[in-house]
Amino acid sequence: MAYDRYTAICQPLHYERVMNRGACVQMAAGAWASGVLNSALHTGKMLAISFCRGNKVDQFFCEIPQLFKLACSDSYLTETGLIVCSVGLLLSCFFFIIVSYVQIITTVLRIPSKQGRHKAFSTCLPHLTVVSLFTCTGTFAYLKPLFSTSSRLDLIVAVFYSVLPPVMNPIIYSMRNKEIKASMRKLTRWWLSTKN
Template identity: 45%
Template sequence: MAYDRYVAFCNPLHYLVVMNHKVCMQLVAVSWLSAVPAVIGQTYQIFSLPFCGSHRINHFFCDIPPVLKLACGDTFVNEIAVYVVAVVFVMVPFLLTLASYGKIISSILKLSSATGRAKAFSTCSSHLMVVVLFYGTASITYLHPKPNQSERMGKLISLFYTILIPVLNPIIYTLRNKDIMVSLKKLLAKVLT
């Protein structure tokens, strides 16, 4: 999405040529083909751990950090793997997204029209807000020191980045549509009167 926005703002006349079907398929393929081996590797590592005592995960879903808490053996290597994967698959894309938006903001600031700048910032702000919320909560989940976070807080944060943000994403983009906003204002006016 960040690359799409970068091309749309920084090379608008070349957008259809640059963001063609082949490029979109390549971006999807790179995402999947880079993530699958890492996930399989972490799953293999977890299955090789000894588990004793309770096999009940105190979490909403079977994520790696809660499963590691159930292991009896030494989980140091697994914890390092979680950090490495989090840096590679959370921080690197986040930094690339920020770099993309740095270029976009630089291009927007070069616009001569104040209304053009406002419209461009409006277009970017919704995506940037979703990106910061998603990557921020994912970073807190996977890059925090283990003893500093309670299990309840970990559950809340994981719900935030797995459920709330994906639900908010279409709402945030929909609210940018003027027709939707007019209809929503009419609906609220009827409800409130």
């Protein structure tokens, strides 16, 4: 999405040529390949650890930080390696997004009309909101100390980062639709009038 926004704003006359079907397929394949590689690395490392602290995971789904709590052996090196690989992948994506948006912002600030700047920023804001929401909640979930938090907090954080971004994604992107905005205004007015 960041590259799409970059191309649409910084190179609008080349958009059709740059964002063709082949480019979209390559970007999707790159995202899927990096996800598969990262998960294969995590799965391989988890299979090498021996577990002896029971088989109950205090989580809705089997997550790596929760599995480290059940490990018998010292898993410091494995945990550090997984964190370094995951953070490296995350930072490379984050760096690409930041570079794209710095170029977008410098281009938008050069637009002479206020309406043009507003329109350009409004196309970028939903993507930045969704990415920030997912990145912040995921970072908090995975980089907090394992043994210092309660299992209740772990459950709340897991729900927060696994449910909230996918739920908010269509809401944030649909708020650019004029009909939905008008419906939301009517609903808000009706709700406020019934409350009074």
